[in-house]
Amino acid sequence: MHAITISEPGGPEVLVWDEVPDPIAGEGEVLVEVVASAVNRADIMQRQGFYNPPPGASPYPGLECSGRITEIGPGVSGWSVGDEACALLAGGGYAEKVAVPAGQLLPVPAGLDLKQAAALPEVVCTVWSNVFMVAHLRPTETLLVHGGSSGIGTMAIQLAKAVGAKVAVTAGTKGKLDYCAELGADILINYREQDFVAEIERATDGAGADVILDNMGAKYLDRNVQALAVNGRLAIIGMQGGIKAELNIAALLGKRAAISATSLRARPLGEKAAIVAAVREHVWPLIEGGRIRPVVDRELPMSEAGTAHQVLEDSGHIGKVLLVAP
């Protein structure tokens, strides 16, 4: 088969559409003929040499895909050859075929195009596991999403609105904030021009954000704690603003607040399967009911993965960039 390989750590030009050995469906796995994958910021870090695949995972990038099952490995039940599905992956989505643990498969939501389903697994599982399973966002609460127009952000806005919460977002341009408003965001903050701590305080009558979904890490740690409400929960999922920062523990204690940090990719198979099952139960009906949709900025041929990475690095997108297999 063909897959995107990383010839050496570096810029988008190191991504090469190459001939490689076919994957094999092992115990508990199925083989999927990939129709589409989607780009995640973690793929860029992997390409640059800063985010190696966990042991046993495919060396090729790609944390999600959609496609058709062509082979069922030993010990798999509930899926058949020919089924259409989308899947959460530990790697290997930028390829014509990928082996997938059966617990990470999801049916294509009714009413959704098979290609578009590739934009769902990574963002839905990340948002659901962090905002709902860990931070327990409630309908009466306010969620602050940093990077509201990102793949993650566009899903977080829709999911939080679907449960009835109030949503604040940060983004770097008016156009992106306008798009977040179309998705339902209530409080719009331009992080280049406004101080999000002051804006959250103003918009919540001084109460603060009950939950913050953070992509920035170190750079925003102190200000995120300042922006939290009493009993607030800060869910860190990214390190775009660095990995080391000082934490004012007194500020955290005073608010009886909590900080969590998770990474989906390296979690054990059982934990991923539990997240996927929860997503199927709670989120799939919202998609099938038309309340939530994948936000796809553009589709590119998979062989042009380098161009797709450049789009993300330039922040030239809203939502997800799809890579379509030949």
Ligand SMILES: NC(=O)c1ccc[n+]([C@@H]2O[C@H](COP(=O)([O-])OP(=O)(O)OC[C@H]3O[C@@H](n4cnc5c(N)ncnc54)[C@H](OP(=O)(O)O)[C@@H]3O)[C@@H](O)[C@H]2O)c1
């Ligand atoms: N832990 C996990 O399991 C997990 C899983 C998936 C994703 N993630 C993380 O989630 C984040 C989003 O991923 P993605 O694939 O959706 O990325 P993406 O679409 O490339 O989005 C990156 C976002 O970062 C925003 N941003 C840049 N500087 C900012 C700042 N100073 N303040 C606020 N926002 C800023 C950008 O906003 P503008 O475009 O407006 O500049 C953009 O919306 C990444 O950090 C990624 O690593 C974590």
